[in-house]
Amino acid sequence: MLYVKDILLQLLFALTPFVLYTIYYRDKAVNYSKQFITITCMICLFMSMTFPASVQNGIIFDIRYVIMFFGMLYGGMTTGVFLLVEFLIYRLLIGGQGLVSAIIILSITFTLSALLSVLYRRLSEYRKLITFFAGIIFSIIPIVTMFGTEYQYTIQHLKFNILVMPVQNFLGIWILISLFNKAVSDKELYLRYLQSEKSETIAHVAASLAHEVRNPLTAVMGFLKLLKDDSITREKSRKYIDICLEEIKRTEVILSEYLAIAKPNHSMVEKIELVQQIYSIVDIITPYANMNNVSLEMQHSEDKIYVSANPTEIKQLFINFIKNAIEACTVHATGNVSIRIERQSKYAIITINDNGVGMSNEQMERLGSIYFSTKSKGTGLGLTLSYQLIRSMNGNVTVRSKSEEGTEFILSIPLTD
Ligand code: ADP
Ligand code: MG
Numbered sequence: 059m060l061y062v063k064d065i066l067l068q069l070l071f072a073l074t075p076f077v078l079y080t081i082y083y084r085d086k087a088v089n090y091s092k093q094f095i096t097i098t099c100m101i102c103l104f105m106s107m108t109f110p111a112s113v114q115n116g117i118i119f120d121i122r123y124v125i126m127f128f129g130m131l132y133g134g135m136t137t138g139v140f141l142l143v144e145f146l147i148y149r150l151l152i153g154g155q156g157l158v159s160a161i162i163i164l165s166i167t168f169t170l171s172a173l174l175s176v177l178y179r180r181l182s183e184y185r186k187l188i189t190f191f192a193g194i195i196f197s198i199i200p201i202v203t204m205f206g207t208e209y210q211y212t213i214q215h216l217k218f219n220i221l222v223m224p225v226q227n228f229l230g231i232w233i234l235i236s237l238f239n240k241a242v243s244d245k246e247l248y249l250r251y252l253q254s255e256k257s258e259t260i261a262h263v264a265a266s267l268a269h270e271v272r273n274p275l276t277a278v279m280g281f282l283k284l285l286k287d288d289s290i291t292r293e294k295s296r297k298y299i300d301i302c303l304e305e306i307k308r309t310e311v312i313l314s315e316y317l318a319i320a321k322p323n324h325s326m327v328e329k330i331e332l333v334q335q336i337y338s339i340v341d342i343i344t345p346y347a348n349m350n351n352v353s354l355e356m357q358h359s360e361d362k363i364y365v366s367a368n369p370t371e372i373k374q375l376f377i378n379f380i381k382n383a384i385e386a387c388t389v390h391a392t393g394n395v396s397i398r399i400e401r402q403s404k405y406a407i408i409t410i411n412d413n414g415v416g417m418s419n420e421q422m423e424r425l426g427s428i429y430f431s432t433k434s435k436g437t438g439l440g441l442t443l444s445y446q447l448i449r450s451m452n453g454n455v456t457v458r459s460k461s462e463e464g465t466e467f468i469l470s471i472p473l474t475d
Contacts (some may be wrong), residue, residue: 061218064111065226068121072111072230075128076237085427087252087446089245095133096140099125102275103141107148111213111222116359117156117208118220123167123196124230130175142168145216157208163200163278170195193231197224248428256438259377260316265314266345287376329474330372332363332406333399340397343384350395352384359400366474367451375447378440379410379467385412385433386465405453405470413464422459 075098076232079090081235094374103125110118122145129137142164149160170344171192201222204212212219281298284290340356347354365372387393390413398409417425424430426445448455452472459465 061111061222064119067109067228068106068111068119068226069230069233071102071106072121072124072234073237074098074105076234076241079238079241083245085446086441087249089242089249090132090387095129096137099133099137099141100144103144107145107152111218111226113218114211115154116243117154117159117211118152119200119226121226121230122164122173123227124234126164126168127171127174127192127196127231128234128238130171131178131451132238134175136170138168138172149193155211155435156208159203163203168200170199174243189231190233193228194224196231200227216262220379228241244321251437252439252443255437255443256374258437259381259440260375262379263343263346263377264316266349267312267342271309271312274309277305278302287341296455310336313324313339327366327368329364330367330369331409332471333358333361334367335369335372336397336399336408337377338378339373343377344381346381347384347395350384350388350393352387352389352395354380354384354454355394355396357396357398359398362402363399363406364474365406365451365471367471371447375444375469378444379469382440383410383412383414383465383467386412386416389415402470404473406473408469408471410467412466416461416463416465417457417459418461422457425457426455429460 075095078098078101079094082094083090103122106120106122106125107118110120112118115280122141126138126141126145129141145164146161149157174188178185181188193444200209201219210374227356243448244376281302285295285298337356340354342355349389380397383395393412393414395410395412398407398411400407421432426441428442429438430441445455448469448471457465458468
């Protein structure tokens, strides 16, 4: 029974990277980094070496090979070297009988881990087989080496050696790698979903935008028909042409703004004039508000407020908040969304206020976490993305809301001089 306890404890440690990944990256729009792998593996190695399976003082069995292989697989050679150094230092500190064997075994398994992780990355169709093989050889190598270096001990505790080593290594590798892989591919799926959420928001807006573009076109058509009439005075025809030009220009502005949002993100962070930016976003989203019988209002205390941001991302961000506010108002006959921009010490403060459905405290607490949506066709990704964007700009979001009364989102973004 003692063995089982030891093995279970080691398997629990083997789950450390997976558990920490699930907690830390849950609401993040990025996948794991190599630093994350290195740090979690180092924690895991420390824990497993501190509480190893052991029947004789100085000879300890833990899941170091599992961690080494896993670390190299996801973190690469650098992670492997960090783990190797950590292992050597800690093993020297622990000292005792098994030191030499431990160093021999680790040199062999380190080299094999490096080789296998390269194969694992290259031969994607044989990944299961490679994991299986790794589990087997990381169990066999220590036992065989122990026979050579610590014969007396190995024979004396044969059952322990034959049982604990393979079970803990084999199961450890298998559980850790398959769970971690699953979590990582779920995250990839989520990232792709997030990408499609962007185009979905844009598509929503685009549907109402088509209406908006049709109006000026109809107007222009009408004036052109009038111009065909020969009896029309020179003065009048000038006026008609001016109106046509004005309408065409407006359409052009709306369309180019729309295209700027719809284009994929590759622009860098730039200095952006916020007031103008938000006005142009209001222009694009007004048709959507009209379609939902919601009036949009804009106020600003200053004419020019500068922030540093990625232009595509910041547009996406405001569209998300304003669109949500409009959608919250659709229950009312007199929906109203107001947007206020002002400057407060070192921050640009953007307040988006609506008199819509509002939220309960529980709903407010869940804002920004993935897939949280109360709409039948909602994705629950708009705010996840927006919260992340704001935080990446070192800004902040606060929200005040009351069920049935309305909601106020206050975004603060650091100013740029
Ligand atoms: P989606 O709009 O697809 O539902 P979001 O991430 O944009 O996803 O919003 C998540 C949820 O937050 C919404 O479903 C809604 O319940 C709530 N929410 C966001 N903004 C408001 C608002 N202005 N008023 C009321 N509820 C809101
Ligand atoms: Mg939304």
